[in-house]
Amino acid sequence: ETGVTQTPRHLVMGMTNKKSLKCEQHLGHNAMYWYKQSAKKPLELMFVYNFKEQTENNSVPSRFSPECPNSSHLFLHLHTLQPEDSALYLCASSLRRGNQETQYFGPGTRLLVL
Amino acid sequence: GESVGLHLPTLSVQEGDNSIINCAYSNSASDYFIWYKQESGKGPQFIIDIRSNMDKRQGQRVTVLLNKTVKHLSLQIAATQPGDSAVYFCAENFSNAGGTSYGKLTFGQGTILTVHP
Numbered sequence: 001e002t003g004v005t006q007t008p009r010h011l012v013m014g015m016t017n018k019k020s021l022k023c024e025q026h027l028g029h030n031a032m033y034w035y036k037q038s039a040k041k042p043l044e045l046m047f048v049y050n051f052k053e054q055t056e057n058n059s060v061p062s063r064f065s066p067e068c069p070n071s072s073h074l075f076l077h078l079h080t081l082q083p084e085d086s087a088l089y090l091c092a093s094s095l096r097r098g099n100q101e102t103q104y105f106g107p108g109t110r111l112l113v114l
Numbered sequence: 115g116e117s118v119g120l121h122l123p124t125l126s127v128q129e130g131d132n133s134i135i136n137c138a139y140s141n142s143a144s145d146y147f148i149w150y151k152q153e154s155g156k157g158p159q160f161i162i163d164i165r166s167n168m169d170k171r172q173g174q175r176v177t178v179l180l181n182k183t184v185k186h187l188s189l190q191i192a193a194t195q196p197g198d199s200a201v202y203f204c205a206e207n208f209s210n211a212g213g214t215s216y217g218k219l220t221f222g223q224g225t226i227l228t229v230h231p
Binding site for chain 1: 122146148150155156157158159160163203205207218219221222223224
């Protein structure tokens with residue numbers, strides 16, 4: 001276990017549904033991230049939160065809406081998704097300290113959009 | 115148009131052999147590098163890291179080598195075991211002039227390592 005948990009682990013949703021992914025880190029980190037991992041593609045950074053403030057939105061469609069209520073929790077709210085959004089969604093956290101910043105990943109949520 | 119998926123490089127080795135996984139990184143300003151291992155159904159797991167002021171770093175059964183001249187990174191796994199079978203990713207990070215990370219890792223496409231008993 002890396003100290004980063006994600007729920008649910010698997011999710012199937014229709015294009016009209018609204019769902020949320022949850023991430024929690026127990027490492028005392030101050031930065032959290034959402035990544036998308038599609039088959040045969042490199043990991044794609046979606047959002048970065050530093051001390052609860054969003055510092056990066058990597059041109060993500062508005063049907064993905066992140067929320068970071070505190071440094072330990074991160075959500076990804078999903079609505080009106082498309083089938084091409086089916087992927088593994090990974091949460092990570094890190095301790096912002098100089099340039100040696102290792103990100104630790106959760107197990108991911110496997111999302112299927114029908 | 116249709117996007118073209120990546121064909122991940124693959125490496126097949128026998129149990130007990132040494133494995134070398136290579137990575138070419140893109141940004142000459144990158145100053146911190148990480149290797150991750152991702153097993154099926156799991157998130158990437160940290161293996162070892164190295165800063166740009168080093169050429170080599172050793173861990174338990176793993177060694178990372180950095181060649182900044184040609185922007186090349188390698189991961190060496192000694193006495194490879196079946197449990198080492200996974201996808202291995204390199205990631206690069208760079209800092210601002212003040213030495214603070216931007217926190218944006220750029221990942222390579224990954225290499226599939228298969229270890230045969």
